[in-house]
Amino acid sequence: MGEDELTDSYADEVAASMAAEAEARLAEVVNPDEEARFASLSLIELVSSGGGPDLVGAIMVRLGEVRAALVGHGGAVVVDNSKV
Template identity: 60%
Template sequence: MEIEEMIKNESERRMTENKDPLEESRLHSLSLVDLFEEDHPDLVAALMVRLGPVRAALEGHGGSLVVFSGETEINQSGKKTLSLIVDLDGACVSCGAAPGTLKGIQDDLLTDDEIISIRFNAGMLEWFDEIQRDFLLKFGGVSFV
């Protein structure tokens, strides 16, 4: 069994044992654009349910997403989409695994057809020492603004 598959299976196990499937389904069915435009308190929870294995790592370490800012954009097919700048809170703020966590968050959220762009708050870079910051900027595969 591949490592990636093992991680996915373990993360799914952790999520299913700690989450209400009806609430997860409700959150997943909500429109992210509508939640954003209404400044609805369910936005972060709806984003979290769209995360894959990285969600287990975030929640397991007391972390969560924070929507720093964002805007709606009209995509090429005329549909409203979101361009978000996100941040992290909890223990995630200075973890050495942050580059992988950020990339996982970005990649998972970009699979949702209502999200066109995920960038990260540049203020996060202050959490890291110079070596971590340089590594993240050079090899992290994510953008900061």
């Protein structure tokens, strides 16, 4: 196995480990029904209608592993301004 192949193999292992950790972290704190509802909402429609209380949830559900890092470290998303 060459150096590049070893580097790629290690990167793949790390990525898989991070994805599994993110999934486990989110599984502890999210409501699957609410997640499905947020995922089904159109960000364009939410922004066009002034945002409302669902905008942040709809954004968060789309962040994937980044969301797990935010949740794990007490982070959040604040929408200060939005425009389509």
